[in-house]
Amino acid sequence: MAAELDKTDFKILKLLQENGRMTNLLLSQEIGLSPAPTLERVRKLEVSGFIKSYHALVDEEKLGLGIKTFIQVQLDFHKNNTIQIFLDEVNQIKEITECHHVTGQADFLLKVYVNDIKAYERLIMDKISKISVVKTFQTMMIMSTTKKEPIVPLEY
Amino acid sequence: MAAELDKTDFKILKLLQENGRMTNLLLSQEIGLSPAPTLERVRKLEVSGFIKSYHALVDEEKLGLGIKTFIQVQLDFHKNNTIQIFLDEVNQIKEITECHHVTGQADFLLKVYVNDIKAYERLIMDKISKISVVKTFQTMMIMSTTKKEPIVPLEY
DNA sequence: ACTGAAAGCGAAATGCC
């Protein structure tokens, strides 16, 4: 499956990113094919990994997750497996939903969801600051999110 | 629909976050109900907004989006509608997929997807740095993403 | 609110162009 994608495939990707539960019938009408080849294309995109998975998007605030933050973390590289130690700890903290290895002053950027400020303090005190290889960290509290596309910018 | 959610609803939210295309039949088996009331619960979660939408997750790298960054932006508040000016510009830049209003040294944190470094330079030169209210900005290039849960941490 | 059954419809497989 090194074969490249054509315009129709990109349309499918766009439509399924926008609505992951779109039926194959509707999808086929949107892209101008009949259902059978449409389904075949979708399956190919799935098995070849262009489509990784499907997810429901929930309203975090309605569900009580009132605090969302990014945390910039600097590590103390005094051990030779510093990064692995850090990642192992991060993986065990379920409030951390994203972990990016980045360039710049910080080494890692984390995204965190918790219910309230008290829970955030507990996270910081009991978990983040207790990770041995963490040198410094700095919270960016999210006050509002004005743009969050579930769709990746594709050309074609 | 101010009525609170019960344990079964949370199970549904968890399962549909993990697999947004799970069939109603399978979902009903997982939560231990028959299909009819399961579907009814899902519909209620949808209309009441706990479930906002469904999306396919694509592999950005396979699709050629080799550069992912976060950009911290500081604004110059010399106009009284500085923030609105900024947000209007951001909304027109399709490479920016997320825009968060945050506390800390930066005012905003942006997430950006582009194909390569050349495209990134163009984005910076032609778009970001041309926004009149932007005072300073600083790129955090994402080298790798070691954790990215499509699922929000729910208690119950 | 859940159950069970019945009807309608989309998904998947097959053969053909």
Place this chain on the structure above:
DNA sequence: GGCATTTCGCTTTCAGT
């Protein structure tokens, strides 16, 4: 690589409890 058809299974509805 796409189309048409048919079979099968899921979704959805509705009466019942």
